[in-house]
Amino acid sequence: xxxxxxxxxxxxxxxxxxxxxxxxxxxxxxxxxxxAEELMDKxxxxxxxxxGAVYEGMRAxxxxxxxxxxxxxxxxxxxxxxxxxxxxxxxxxGTKQANIHVMGLIRKALRMRKSPTGHVYxxxxxxxxxxxxxxxxxxQRWAVPVSVI
Numbered sequence: 001x002x003x004x005x006x007x008x009x010x011x012x013x014x015x016x017x018x019x020x021x022x023x024x025x026x027x028x029x030x031x032x033x034x035x036a037e038e039l040m041d042k043x044x045x046x047x048x049x050x051x052g053a054v055y056e057g058m059r060a061x062x063x064x065x066x067x068x069x070x071x072x073x074x075x076x077x078x079x080x081x082x083x084x085x086x087x088x089x090x091x092x093x094g095t096k097q098a099n100i101h102v103m104g105l106i107r108k109a110l111r112m113r114k115s116p117t118g119h120v121y122x123x124x125x126x127x128x129x130x131x132x133x134x135x136x137x138x139x140q141r142w143a144v145p146v147s148v149i
Contacts, residue, residue: 008146009055009077011116016053016079016142019109025102026051036082036130036137048086048135049102056080058146076122076143081106082129083138099138106140115144
């Protein structure tokens with residue numbers, strides 16, 4: 001475990017990328033990106049589904065430590081996994097089932113997985129995120145505790 005937040009965040013992103021690439025449907029089709037738009041641009045040359053891991057920032061957690069009076073030393077880093085799917089290759093029902101299947105594989109791969117911080121990733125959200133032309137975008141959000149000092 002590293003104490004430098006930048007290194008911890010990057011280590012978590014690399015860990016998430018490795019987890020996603022361990023899923024056969026996403027092998028060699030997973031990127032580290034800043035947005036869905038960047039993922040769509042970069043993934044345009046690979047067959048879908050494709051995935052991207054996005055760092056969404058940190059938010060403070062916890063209460064004031066009454067022993068040390070240190071406030072705001074605990075936080076959680078938030079990451080979103082975006083999955084792109086081609087809606088034209090499948091029927092409407094098939095598309096939904098295929099997306100749900102991929103999202104389930106990701107949940108299964110991250111369930112009880114320890115991040116580089118030594119904490120287990122915490123599931124936060126899963127939902128369809130957007131639709132761009134012929135591409136459906138689904139999102140899963142995960143958080144992991146980090147120290148800000």
